[in-house]
Amino acid sequence: MINLGTNLKRIRHNRSISQLTIARKLGVTRQAISQWENDLTYPDIENLVKLIQIFKCDINELLF
Structure with a gap:
């Protein structure tokens, strides 16, 4: 199952990068x-x- 949204948000927050x-x-x-x-x-x-x-990151980290 693809979890792009959840993973994108988690990775972005972990790196303290804003959506903007x-x-x-x-x-x-x-x-x-x-x-x-x-x-x-x-x-x-x-x-x-x-x-x-x-x-x-690895594509798997972002997608799965």
């Missing part, structure tokens, strides 16, 4: 990050790769 900071790095709105974290929408593959690079 992530949004600016990705070129999306803060609301988009909020929607991802609440599993309302999902990032496209390009932004998923960027999230992995920003957080320096």
